[in-house]
Amino acid sequence: MKVCKFGGTSVASAQQIKKVAAILKADPSRKIVVVSAPGKRFDDDVKVTDMLIRLSQAALCNEDVEGYLSEVLDRYAQIAIGLDLGQAILDIIELDLRNRLESDKGNPGLFFDQLKASGEDNLAKLVAVYLTSIGLHAEYINPKDAGLLVTDFSQRVQALPESNNRLSALKDKATITVFPGFFGYTSKGELRTFERGGSDITGSILAAAVKAELYENFTDVDCVFVANPRIIENPEEIHKMTYREMRELSYAGFAVLHDEALMPAFKESVPVCIKNTNNPLAPGTMIVAEREHSFRPVTGISADSGFSTLFVSKYLMNREIGFGRKLLEILEDEKISFEHTPSGIDNISVILRSHQLNTEIEHRIVHRVKTELHADEVNIQSNFSMVVLVGEGMRNATGLAARATAAISRTGANIEMINQGSSEVSLVFGVLKQDETKILKELYKEFFSSVLVQ
Amino acid sequence: MKVCKFGGTSVASAQQIKKVAAILKADPSRKIVVVSAPGKRFDDDVKVTDMLIRLSQAALCNEDVEGYLSEVLDRYAQIAIGLDLGQAILDIIELDLRNRLESDKGNPGLFFDQLKASGEDNLAKLVAVYLTSIGLHAEYINPKDAGLLVTDFSQRVQALPESNNRLSALKDKATITVFPGFFGYTSKGELRTFERGGSDITGSILAAAVKAELYENFTDVDCVFVANPRIIENPEEIHKMTYREMRELSYAGFAVLHDEALMPAFKESVPVCIKNTNNPLAPGTMIVAEREHSFRPVTGISADSGFSTLFVSKYLMNREIGFGRKLLEILEDEKISFEHTPSGIDNISVILRSHQLNTEIEHRIVHRVKTELHADEVNIQSNFSMVVLVGEGMRNATGLAARATAAISRTGANIEMINQGSSEVSLVFGVLKQDETKILKELYKEFFSSVLVQ
Known part of the structure; x- marks a missing residue:
């Protein structure tokens, strides 16, 4: 089986989510789908995560939240309409957000995490409803129920090794699992988010836990380039690289994958493939443990x-x-x-x-x-x-x-x-x-x- | 006034010490002379310091010391005979060594230091007697009397800043001061030696304390070379370099000066000159705070x-x-x-x-x-x-x-x-x-x- 993660631009609109569905349909071994929160549809667009940060700031300052809340709900509504979904999923999302806004504000950090994580969480619910509506057997699962345990509040957020065993049960499910990226729960049941871009980490953790044959990380570029295409015109493409090369490149400006996202896959020798949601037939960039020597010393x-x-x-x-x-x-x-x-x-x-x-x-x-x-x-x-x-x-x-x-x-x-x-x-x-x-x-x-x- | 330090080979024999005297005679501003212990006269020769280490080891192990002792005394005797000195100075040296051998062995480190330092100390006494015998007004001075204070036994040996004031009195002496290199005294009066090659440090401390116009460090090479002459045939000579360049070069193999010897001179802006006892008219290598730019980036x-x-x-x-x-x-x-x-x-x-x-x-x-x-x-x-x-x-x-x-x-x-x-x-x-x-x-x-x- 394959684990697929779709980034923010891949789920930014109804049109994009239709591409995701097509990608899943094209290969039945794509059984676990990790989604980000809806990202930018165009350059000046606002990411749902940024809307949620503004919303939670307003709530913490006891300002009126309705304007910010409807901004978020509107994004989901546009997506639901574009996917011909009914009102039911939108009611679920609104209720969820209102519940989160009512939750304890005693620890602002945890309150922030609650709100931010809703971006991925609610989109996962929506995507599961959509996939079902087009005849795919799909099921949303919450990271708490799945057993994605993370470190306690005082520490840097990291998945705990004991998650692995519980998450591995996902491989036995007959349906497509839609899993929200970006967050997990502490042993006390508190929700905590990874760093920004952390949906990559969720995907890698799941791929490792189920020992997937491949972890496909869908983004909006065909592949990883040998240098930044904003500086170098038409740079060469990298078709295959090692985990180590990817890790070293990610240090300075290669923002293709979150830099904590490689380790879980690497440890279980799950190859990673960077692919383009908008051009899924392009081979992408494979990240593997070892590769044949190329004639070029520099990758x-x-x-x-x-x-x-x-x-x-x-x-x-x-x-x-x-x-x-x-x-x-x-x-x-x-x-x-x-x-x-x-x-x-x-x-x-x-x-x-x-x-x-x-x-x-x-x-x-x-x-x-x-x-x-x-x-x-x-x-x-x-x-x-x-x-x-x-x-x-x-x-x-x-x-x-x-x-x-x-x-x-x-x-x-x-x-x-x-x-x-x-x-x-x-x-x-x-x-x-x-x-x-x-x-x-x-x-x-x-x-x-x-x-x-x- | 100038402070001159003569290394081991420069005082290894009567013939060499005659060259030292000629150097002092040639320039009356050479008023302070720091001497090492007699070094090697030929490749297979044994340095007096190494003889003293064997002697002190024997003494510490309660072995018979007479053989080792006469080996040391014999070196001084050869020098004294070559310089036409009488028996008096040799009696002083023998008595001094026997006293040191009888000193407290409770702290082996301090006992070692006592014996090792005698190499410089007794040679300084001998050189003062010799200079006087040829009509120069010279006087031996002991570092304790001069006020060269060093850190206590538990710490790395370093001169204490308060030495400066007391040592500066040396500049008012009418006679040539002959000062043994390599050691000082703690505030408790215990003798402690610097690291090997530490006579360079003594010279630099004195040059700084009296604010000398020049610190001349006499060795057995005409100058500092741009690279090791044992590896590079006829390397270029360095005529002028900065303290910083000397310091950086001394890090890896440039054993011209002890690496702690530059700082005292540098702090008081006393220029240092590396000169050859065997060719005193050669200009040597000047070490200064700043030098004019050369066309070569590498020194x-x-x-x-x-x-x-x-x-x-x-x-x-x-x-x-x-x-x-x-x-x-x-x-x-x-x-x-x-x-x-x-x-x-x-x-x-x-x-x-x-x-x-x-x-x-x-x-x-x-x-x-x-x-x-x-x-x-x-x-x-x-x-x-x-x-x-x-x-x-x-x-x-x-x-x-x-x-x-x-x-x-x-x-x-x-x-x-x-x-x-x-x-x-x-x-x-x-x-x-x-x-x-x-x-x-x-x-x-x-x-x-x-x-x-x-």
């Missing part, structure tokens, strides 16, 4: 901006046992995670995502490092981008760093940081944000276009 | 072997706040310092000096990282070398990494690690030890020889 190039650097220098730092640990402890106190820590002889830089910082936090960190670690120099700089080359073939490719650095130097840009040495399948360059696009283009030319003329 | 290339890598991988590691800190804490528990920590997306490598490891420690670290951090993969590999390119001109040299990586790839060697991004004046490559020499040669060709034919 993909990604880039992401929004990085900052904390620079610390202190004479004889590397003789001082505990210096690095104390530095990281200060960041930990501020609940800041870091990406890389390139170091010179008497200095170290900590590269982290800028969204974790603000002026107050920066001042506090600089002050603590100066006074507690007696550092000679401390400063924080921002506006860095990370450019990542990824490929299983890089492992043994002598001269790859030379080709990459030569390409970057042809653009006239300075390399602020190079990180190579831990992962064998990636090479990370830190550059100024302003240089990111031209570097990406030149690297693409070096590792992809140039092959065509050879 | 020197150094390389050192004996590095190991602890590799740790764990899915979503960079989301886990505290992971890096906990990893470094395990190393800290083992009292292990580290050099670099290159990291990929879900993995980190800790590069450290191999001499800190043994099979037992390695097993313990791997086991703790696996069990306490729940890492997916942990292993330790050794036999790595670090190759470091250093130069103030590298700061703005676009394309430098490209030239360096291209040179390395021409050798066919793989680059195991690249570290750039913290220090602006160095670029570190991790390579297999077996590739070190050919890489060094190719980098020399790229950044030095090639200039000649341009």
Whole structure:
């Protein structure tokens, strides 16, 4: 059997949901369907999840919620009408939303989760009704009944391993299971949502639990490209890549799959396929444990901006046992995670995502490092981008760093940081944000276009 | 005034000490002389410090010490005879050594330090007697009387800042001060030695305390070379470099100065000159705060072997706040310092000096990282070398990494690690030890020889 997950644009309208039904009809082994909340139908459209966030904010502030509520209900109504469904499902959805709005607001985080999760939950109910209406045997199931258990409120939301056993029962169902993505329940019965994009995680967890032959992740692109198509015109397509390559690429700008979504599938060796709801016959991109060698060492190039650097220098730092640990402890106190820590002889830089910082936090960190670690120099700089080359073939490719650095130097840009040495399948360059696009283009030319003329 | 430090080979024999006297005579501003213990006169010779270590080991084990003692006394006797000194100074040295051998053995560390330090201390007394005998006004001074205070026994030996004030009185002396290198006294009056090569530190501390116009460090080479002359035939000489360049080069194999010896001079902006006792008219290498730009971005290339890598991988590691800190804490528990920590997306490598490891420690670290951090993969590999390119001109040299990586790839060697991004004046490559020499040669060709034919 196959598990299929449909993203927000794939279920954004009645027309899109008809495509989903056609995809399910075309292959009877597609037995478990995970749905997101309705996403954007056009560029300026509002996602249902964003409407729900506004609705829950209003409710928490005791503002009038009716306007926000009808906005949400209207989206479902448009979909139901387009699918020739009756009023019954819309009544169910309205009652559900009103119940959620009446629920306990004592813990705002849990209240938010309740409202946000309704986007997926109610769409799953609607899709099950629609599939049944066109003659497919389909059944909505709630994650609580199915046994998708997640960690308690104080921790980062993650599925608990004991979910696996209970969820595996889904494989014995004769009907198509329609499962809402994005959330699960704690052992106390509280609803908690994963991070945004978390429907990918739900799909992967289910695929692993039922040991599916394939986890199909339907989105709105034909495949994964070797570089961002918004920057590189008509980039090459990736037809097959390893879990590891996908994981490394997802680090910097490859927002194809949520980065926690690969692990469950990987652990049970369930291959993942990225496919297009709007062009389901395209082969898509297969993500597997191992792939045959290609003649290209680099599989993909990604880039992401929004990085900052904390620079610390202190004479004889590397003789001082505990210096690095104390530095990281200060960041930990501020609940800041870091990406890389390139170091010179008497200095170290900590590269982290800028969204974790603000002026107050920066001042506090600089002050603590100066006074507690007696550092000679401390400063924080921002506006860095990370450019990542990824490929299983890089492992043994002598001269790859030379080709990459030569390409970057042809653009006239300075390399602020190079990180190579831990992962064998990636090479990370830190550059100024302003240089990111031209570097990406030149690297693409070096590792992809140039092959065509050879 | 100038502070001159003479290394072990510069005071290894009567003939060498005569050269020292000539150097002092040639420039009356050379008012403070720091001496090492007599070093090697020829390749297979034994340094006095090594003789003293054997002597103190024998004493601690209650073995007969007379053989070892007369070996030491014999070296001083040979020197004294060569310098036409009488028996008086040899009696002083013998009495001093016998007193040290009788001192308290309750703390073996302090007992060792007592004996080791006698090498410098007694040579300083001898040199003062000799200088006086040839008509120079010279006076031996003991670091305790001069006020060279160091940290207590439980800490790493370092000079205390309060030494500065007391040592500065040396600048008012009319005579030449002969000062033994390598040791100081704690506030409790206990003698403690610096690390080996620590006479360099003593000289730098004195130069800073008296705000000398120059700190001359006399060794047995004409200058610092851009690369190791044992590997590169007739390498270029460095005539001027910055403190920072010297510091970065000293990290990997440039054993010209002890790496703690630059800071005191640097802090007081005392320029340092590396000179040759056997060729004092050669200009030597000046180490200064700033130097004019040269047409070469790279000032020197150094390389050192004996590095190991602890590799740790764990899915979503960079989301886990505290992971890096906990990893470094395990190393800290083992009292292990580290050099670099290159990291990929879900993995980190800790590069450290191999001499800190043994099979037992390695097993313990791997086991703790696996069990306490729940890492997916942990292993330790050794036999790595670090190759470091250093130069103030590298700061703005676009394309430098490209030239360096291209040179390395021409050798066919793989680059195991690249570290750039913290220090602006160095670029570190991790390579297999077996590739070190050919890489060094190719980098020399790229950044030095090639200039000649341009």
